[in-house]
Amino acid sequence: MAQREVDLDSSVGYALKQAATALRAAMEAALEPLSLTVTQYSCLELLGQRPGLSAAELARGVFVTRQSMQSVLQGLQDRGLLSRSTAPQGRALPTQLTPAGTDLLGRASRAIAGVESRMLQDRSAAEVARLRADLAACVTALEGRQP
Amino acid sequence: MAQREVDLDSSVGYALKQAATALRAAMEAALEPLSLTVTQYSCLELLGQRPGLSAAELARGVFVTRQSMQSVLQGLQDRGLLSRSTAPQGRALPTQLTPAGTDLLGRASRAIAGVESRMLQDRSAAEVARLRADLAACVTALEGRQP
DNA sequence: TGCGCCATGTCAGGAGTCTGACATAGGCTG
DNA sequence: CAGCCTATGTCAGACTCCTGACATGGCGCA
Numbered sequence: 001m002a003q004r005e006v007d008l009d010s011s012v013g014y015a016l017k018q019a020a021t022a023l024r025a026a027m028e029a030a031l032e033p034l035s036l037t038v039t040q041y042s043c044l045e046l047l048g049q050r051p052g053l054s055a056a057e058l059a060r061g062v063f064v065t066r067q068s069m070q071s072v073l074q075g076l077q078d079r080g081l082l083s084r085s086t087a088p089q090g091r092a093l094p095t096q097l098t099p100a101g102t103d104l105l106g107r108a109s110r111a112i113a114g115v116e117s118r119m120l121q122d123r124s125a126a127e128v129a130r131l132r133a134d135l136a137a138c139v140t141a142l143e144g145r146q147p
Numbered sequence: 148m149a150q151r152e153v154d155l156d157s158s159v160g161y162a163l164k165q166a167a168t169a170l171r172a173a174m175e176a177a178l179e180p181l182s183l184t185v186t187q188y189s190c191l192e193l194l195g196q197r198p199g200l201s202a203a204e205l206a207r208g209v210f211v212t213r214q215s216m217q218s219v220l221q222g223l224q225d226r227g228l229l230s231r232s233t234a235p236q237g238r239a240l241p242t243q244l245t246p247a248g249t250d251l252l253g254r255a256s257r258a259i260a261g262v263e264s265r266m267l268q269d270r271s272a273a274e275v276a277r278l279r280a281d282l283a284a285c286v287t288a289l290e291g292r293q294p
Numbered sequence: 295t296g297c298g299c300c301a302t303g304t305c306a307g308g309a310g311t312c313t314g315a316c317a318t319a320g321g322c323t324g
Numbered sequence: 325c326a327g328c329c330t331a332t333g334t335c336a337g338a339c340t341c342c343t344g345a346c347a348t349g350g351c352g353c354a
Contacts, residue, residue: 005256006263008196012275013170013263015282020167021210022289023160039340049155056302063168068341070304091349092302109152116153116160119285127281128159134278135162138266142169186310203332215311217334238319239332295354302349312339319332324325 016138023119030111034104039064041112043072044105047082047097054092055084076101163285170266177258181251186211188259190219191252194229194244201239202231223248 008014027038036044042062047053053061059069073095076082081101085093097105120128155161174185183191189209194200200208206216220242223229228248232240244252267275 005253005260006192008193010276010279011263012267012279012282013174013259015279015286016163016167016170017210019282019285019289020163022286023163026289027160037340045153046155054302063164065342066303067305067343071340106152112160113152115289116158118291119289120159121288123284129157131278131281132157132159132162134274134281135159135166137270138166139162139169141268142166142173142262142266144265184310201332211310212312213333214313214335218310234333297354298352300349300351303347305344305346307342307344309342310340312337314335314337316335317333320330322327322329324327 012138023115026115026119027112030115031108034108034111036104036108039068039072040076041105041108043069043076044081044097044101045109045112047095048102048105048109051096052094054094056092058095170262173262173266174259177262178255181255181258183251183255186215186219187223188252188255190216190223191228191244191248192256192259194242195249195252195256198243199241201241203239205242 006013024038027041031038031041039062043058046058046061050057050061055069055073056066058073059066062069062072064072073082073084077084079100080098081104082095082097084095120131123131153160171185174188178185178188186209190205193205193208197204197208202216202220203213205220206213209216209219211219220229220231224231226247227245228251229242229244231242234240267278270278
């Protein structure tokens with residue numbers, strides 16, 4: 001039958017990459033007026049919703065390494081958007097948003113909410129929830145084990 | 148009501164990034180025994196299904212720039228996996244897989260097909276098709292225009 | 295108490311990708 | 325036909341992120 005192993009036109013993986021790429025581009029465009037990168041915004045958003053997270057926990061939540069998160073935090077700290085407790089190495093240091101950080105995060109969140117609503121236009125709440133659940137199921141299936 | 152603009156636990160964008168990250172990690176693990184990166188595999192797969200594509204067209208299909216695709220193609224060419232016609236600049240040069248490239252692509256495709264089937268385990272064909280259509284709709288909605 | 299183990303923060307180096315720029319080929323329009 | 329515009333291939337530079345490595349703090353267990 002010469003059935004193709006992977007067909008681009010019906011591959012969910014390819015569609016997933018396409019969607020993630022388009023979303024990232026839209027987010028970059030929306031955040032550009034605020035001088036924020038997607039990684040920086042993700043970090044602020046996560047910190048806003050889970051105050052006191054350590055750098056390593058932030059890194060896992062934003063899908064980058066601790067080393068990368070370090071420079072991201074440094075940049076945000078230099079802009080006065082967040083504060084980190086200084087302490088010896090080897091210890092988890094909680095991080096918090098400053099008032100300026102909270103303010104900027106608010107504007108960024110509104111911009112990103114606009115992007116997400118545009119992405120999901122003409123979808124019912126149930127359809128959106130279903131899509132989100134489908135994606136979450138993909139994650140758990142992939143993380144289960146890799147034979 | 149203090150409704151949060153963006154809620155991580157219900158954000159489709161966050162779930163999308165999570166899924167794309169998990170998929171990429173699984174693909175890297177599956178391709179590692181073949182000494183192929185995800186970008187290299189994507190390039191080979193696209194070339195296998197659309198023979199004769201130019202470097203610029205490949206770049207768009209794999210979501211990288213022409214400049215990045217150049218070094219990817221150079222590496223694959225050095226390994227004897229594909230051949231490019233040499234000609235003056237400013238002209239679209241078709242690219243083809245060599246027999247060795249076709250052979251390696253076959254093995255890589257099987258590995259990636261395994262990843263995708265694991266990602267979609269316990270899903271009916273209709274559910275898979277629906278998920279793919281949902282993702283495609285997100286792409287078109289995002290690319291429509293950015294106000 | 296002491297030891298091993300894991301997690302965190304940090305420093306240095308390298309691989310991959312992107313932005314900017316240039317020359318050339320092809321196509322469209324006047 | 326000439327001129328303009330777009331697209332392609334390519335070179336150079338910079339940036340981001342990752343891998344590797346190290347020292348330290350917290351925790352469980354003998």
